[in-house]
Amino acid sequence: MHFQTTVLLPLWTGGCMGLASNKAIPPSQDPWYTAPPDFESAAPGTILRIRPDPSNVTAVVDAAAAYNILFRSTDTRYRPSWAVTTFLVPKNPLETRKVSDGAAGDGKAALLSYQFPYNSATVDASPSYLLSTNFGVNLPGLTPQSAYIAETLSRGWYANVPDFEGPLASFGAGPQAGHAVLDSIRAVLSSDTLHTKSRDARYAMWGYSGGSIASTFAAELQASYAPELDFAGAAVGGIVPDLTEVFSKPISNVSAVIPAGLLGVTAQYPEARKFLVSQLKTSGPYNATGFLRTLNFTAPQALEYYGLSNISEYFVNGLDGLYKAPELARVFGNNEYEGYLGIPQMPLFVYKAIHDDSNGIATSDDLISHYCKVGANILYHRNTIGGHAAEFDNGVPRAFEFLSAVLEGSYAQKYNTTGCTWVDVTVNVTAPFTVGS
Numbered sequence: 001m002h003f004q005t006t007v008l009l010p011l012w013t014g015g016c017m018g019l020a021s022n023k024a025i026p027p028s029q030d031p032w033y034t035a036p037p038d039f040e041s042a043a044p045g046t047i048l049r050i051r052p053d054p055s056n057v058t059a060v061v062d063a064a065a066a067y068n069i070l071f072r073s074t075d076t077r078y079r080p081s082w083a084v085t086t087f088l089v090p091k092n093p094l095e096t097r098k099v100s101d102g103a104a105g106d107g108k109a110a111l112l113s114y115q116f117p118y119n120s121a122t123v124d125a126s127p128s129y130l131l132s133t134n135f136g137v138n139l140p141g142l143t144p145q146s147a148y149i150a151e152t153l154s155r156g157w158y159a160n161v162p163d164f165e166g167p168l169a170s171f172g173a174g175p176q177a178g179h180a181v182l183d184s185i186r187a188v189l190s191s192d193t194l195h196t197k198s199r200d201a202r203y204a205m206w207g208y209s210g211g212s213i214a215s216t217f218a219a220e221l222q223a224s225y226a227p228e229l230d231f232a233g234a235a236v237g238g239i240v241p242d243l244t245e246v247f248s249k250p251i252s253n254v255s256a257v258i259p260a261g262l263l264g265v266t267a268q269y270p271e272a273r274k275f276l277v278s279q280l281k282t283s284g285p286y287n288a289t290g291f292l293r294t295l296n297f298t299a300p301q302a303l304e305y306y307g308l309s310n311i312s313e314y315f316v317n318g319l320d321g322l323y324k325a326p327e328l329a330r331v332f333g334n335n336e337y338e339g340y341l342g343i344p345q346m347p348l349f350v351y352k353a354i355h356d357d358s359n360g361i362a363t364s365d366d367l368i369s370h371y372c373k374v375g376a377n378i379l380y381h382r383n384t385i386g387g388h389a390a391e392f393d394n395g396v397p398r399a400f401e402f403l404s405a406v407l408e409g410s411y412a413q414k415y416n417t418t419g420c421t422w423v424d425v426t427v428n429v430t431a432p433f434t435v436g437s
């Protein structure tokens, strides 16, 4: 068994002057997105393929270089699998900045793994494909999500952006996401760009909402699945400790994700998928055809299509009837609940709106208490202002503050390094996020 891990990281710089063209093709049509033969025998985190990112993402986020890396991973049923990540190199890396220049660094490299809430059941919504077009959404007044990667790079940190739902777009499959995040970080740390530095690199995770699910499962699974990894910290916002709570509200601001969640979590369970589809109505305005269209939707497309329609209407016995079936209960049990697979060993910054309208604060309080009973180190902010969408923006400055501290070595000076601190905060960020502010 031989994988090429060394020859494929040339001194390639993606950014050329002016507008670069975007040569990416959808993963479902791109033969690069397939596992090489015998990939199963490689260790999880092994790099199986690597290429310069074919899109113009380097121009979009002002990176020195960007690579797509396909690596060995483990699926949600703990079978050998693979996934893809995008690894971005800053133009002015932290470790090369002189302390005398006023930079915060102490010569150590910093890597941030950012988990995008892509919340989709199609592999063509994967960040490796959509990051360069900001997930196809460029609305005035809305912070482009790629701005968070641009900010990461402008701070001199390397960025890792995993397609954690894997090749089957298993949105809502917790262990799948956790494994893929951890293996993407293993892969990136072993790449030629980072491996000589990785002994000294600090690395952390960040994710909001769907991205928090992937990050939290990774944090829980780290001790058992990737015990050699030593995270500096993780920031998770808009947490969703029990995704079935979201699935249970047929009409809400986030109910448009339910079809993708149900199809995503059953993507690796053919029997449960068959059962799910058998429960869809075959006629009337809410029928199987409309529901299954989500297999081709990005999250914004799903929102546009389903809006505030009653998702329960798609099922012969409604969502309640569907969830009573043991076929789904078992799948949910293995995939949707945080707090059961391990205790995060790294410092956590957790932030959530008390009036989060996607899932209530109660399960978040429970999860944090559960972790705190057994020695976790957590700063937990409960924001009195805003709902799920508002807290996404309201949390960004506090998340970057925490991530800077853990990635640049000042955590012990600025935060409590043991135990849990619960704080009700009142934060309303009124200025839009801009890179470098």
Ligand SMILES: *[C@@H]1O[C@H](CO)[C@@H](O)[C@H](O)[C@H]1NC(C)=O
Residues within 6 Å of the ligand: 018, 019, 020, 021, 022, 056, 059, 060, 132
């Ligand atoms: C990247 O490519 C897209 C689509 O081809 C184009 O619209 C955009 O302007 C390009 N962006 C940059 C910064 O080059």
Ligand SMILES: *[C@@H]1O[C@H](CO)[C@@H](O)[C@H](O)[C@H]1NC(C)=O
Residues within 6 Å of the ligand: 251, 252, 253, 357, 387, 389, 390
């Ligand atoms: C949707 O979000 C808005 C603004 O955040 C909020 O006012 C509204 O109550 C929410 N709607 C539902 C159905 O939860």
Ligand SMILES: *[C@@H]1O[C@H](CO)[C@@H](O)[C@H](O)[C@H]1NC(C)=O
Residues within 6 Å of the ligand: 282, 283, 284, 285, 286, 287, 288, 289, 290
């Ligand atoms: C299924 O739903 C779609 C969208 O509402 C509708 O256009 C179509 O006619 C429906 N099909 C049947 C067989 O009722």
Ligand SMILES: *[C@@H]1O[C@H](CO)[C@@H](O)[C@H](O)[C@H]1NC(C)=O
Residues within 6 Å of the ligand: 292, 293, 294, 295, 296
């Ligand atoms: C998704 O799109 C592909 C290609 O356009 C099409 O062949 C397929 O039927 C679509 N699937 C659904 C469920 O709409």
Ligand SMILES: *[C@@H]1O[C@H](CO)[C@@H](O)[C@H](O)[C@H]1NC(C)=O
Residues within 6 Å of the ligand: 250, 251, 310, 311, 312, 313, 318, 319
């Ligand atoms: C949503 O649809 C279900 C199933 O038809 C129905 O029982 C329920 O009352 C509906 N909810 C609302 C708020 O209309």
Ligand SMILES: *[C@@H]1O[C@H](CO)[C@@H](O)[C@H](O)[C@H]1NC(C)=O
Residues within 6 Å of the ligand: 379, 414, 415, 416, 420, 421
């Ligand atoms: C550290 O913990 C103490 C006691 O719980 C608390 O008062 C203080 O605000 C915490 N400091 C930080 C930076 O969270």
Ligand SMILES: *[C@@H]1O[C@H](CO)[C@@H](O)[C@H](O)[C@H]1NC(C)=O
Residues within 6 Å of the ligand: 385, 386, 428, 429, 430, 431
């Ligand atoms: C938060 O700020 C926004 C403007 O950015 C404002 O519309 C909103 O009323 C503020 N919310 C509260 C509760 O102060």
